[in-house]
Amino acid sequence: MEQRYRTPRPGTTTGSTRRLRAAVLALTATGTLLLTSCSASDNSGSSSADRSNRTGGLPAPGPAETSADGQRSITGDESPSPSADHLSTFALDVDTASYGYARRALHDGHLPDPSTVRPEEFVNSFRQDYERPDGNGFTVTVDGARTDKTNWSLLRVGLATRAAESDEDRPPAALTFVVDVSGSMGEPGRLDLAKKSLDTMTDKLRDDDSVALVTFSDEARTVLPMTRLDGHRGRIHDAIAELETQDSTNLGAGVDKGYATAAEGLREGATNRVVLISDALANTGDTDADSILERISRERRDHGITLFGVGVGSDYGDALMERLADKGDGHTAYVSNEADARKVFVDQLPQNIDLTARDAKAQVAFDPETVAEFHLVGYEDRKVADEDFRDDNVDGGEVGPGHTVTAVYAVRTRPGADGHLATASVRWLDPDSRAPHEESGQLETGDLHDDVWSASTRFQVTAVAAYFADTLRTRDSEADDVGSLPGNPGLDELGERAHALAKKTEDKDVDDLAEAIDEASLMK
DSSP states (O other), X not given: OOOOEEOOOTTOOOHHHHHHHHHHHHHHHHHHHHOOBOOOOOTTSOEEGGXXXXXXXXXXXXXXXXXXTSOBOOOTTTSSSGGGOOEEEEEOOOOOHHHHHHHHHHHTTSOOOGGGOOHHHHHTTSOOOOOOOSSSSOEEEEEEEEOSSTTEEEEEEEEEOOOOOOTTTSOOEEEEEEEXXXXXXXXXXXXXXXXXXXXXXXXXXXXXXXXXXXXXXXXXXXXXXXXXXXXXHHHHHHHHHXXXXXXXXXXXXXXXHHHHHHHHTOOTTSEEEEEEEEOOOOOSSOOOHHHHHHHHHHHHHHHOOEEEXXXXXXXXXXXXXXXXXXXXTOEEEEOOSHHHHHIIIIITHHHHHOOSXXXXXXXXXXXXXXXXXXXXXXXXXXXXXXXXXXXXXXXXXXXXXXXXXXXXXXXXXXXXXXXXXXXXXXXXXXXXXOOEEEEEEEEEGGGXXXXXXXXXXXHHHHHHHHHHHHHHHSOOTTSOSOOSSTTOOOHHHHHHHHHHHHHHHTOHHHHHHHHXXXXXXHHO
């Protein structure tokens, strides 16, 4: 269960509250200097950064700002009472593997383990309607809707990068494929699917891209050093065709050899990335996740090599793959069939190998005058200390072109609350110059839709995905199927909503969501 934060009621006279009020006044006066704005509003009632100059807002406080009485602005880590914390800070995450793996489990006839259900990865698996920026960085969209639970609303913070350019316009890529050929990959649909995926991606890459191939089982070896595709596609396809399963899974050796091969073939001016394809079930050699992760972190710092983890198999080390990708400044996806493989390695190729933002972090400041309680849905593994939001030495998330990042909050407003609700800010480093940038957006209580199911179509898709994850994660053998997120209507109604939305959007991904909900409903 996510940690809940309660903001102090107006009229209290604690020292923390006096300092907070003073800090709010100081921040309001300087908010326009601290944050840049962007236009991300749409006709669905969302309120975005065109309101960032309004008084009454609570922009994210700077790392050294002080209030009128000389006290530093309050954050959750500095106050002994969590009630003084009005901030929520996290590193951006575009992983989708949790949702893909859940769909695979449901298709195979069983509910996914609740520990593998990460709501943010369900939500981020669907196309959104956010306005996009022209260059690197983000737009910020904030909208929300009231639920049928008194005073509770769902808030959606949407961040979008520029649209993915045509394949010809992206920088060249230097990709090191690290392929698991252990015995467990012999299961139908594992190594064969990995090979088809690699063949598909090789055909899609440009002549000026480069590819290396590393395999691992009980030991690791470099099958193909970094090789330009121009004139060598046949050689690469031949190397892929010869892959066969062997013995144990020495994931540590594979990671070592993969990063060493990537470092040897490092290309200046190119996107250097390790693409790890595995069921992530390490059982020999170095199986200690922390030491494997430390090596990834070291290569990231020294060479800027990022990791893209692709999970396969009905038995899948989801937690380890996610940690590897987080430590390697990358993200994960899960592939269960050829359609998934085409989506990941062809349709989404630019966003899976290119970068538009490094070390990206988000911070949402809730107004204590209107918000009594809030909690972020998911992102437990990506939390960042509030005071580290503007510390560019603190690791964030890496995001590519064409990506959207969505965060859902459950927010309890004070009875009769009217006015400013929240300010959402995103900070990132330019992928080339490492210069920091920020954008922000705001939401007022008057901008909340009266009901979740009267909000924009894509907001409703987001709500269904979040409620579905909530139900799977909080299920109990003797509980109903409603879950803990305010306004969760249960699987039967969610299924009906999803089918209606699939018909309205004509979106195959939403149709797949409806099918997954139906499958889960039959098992409850």
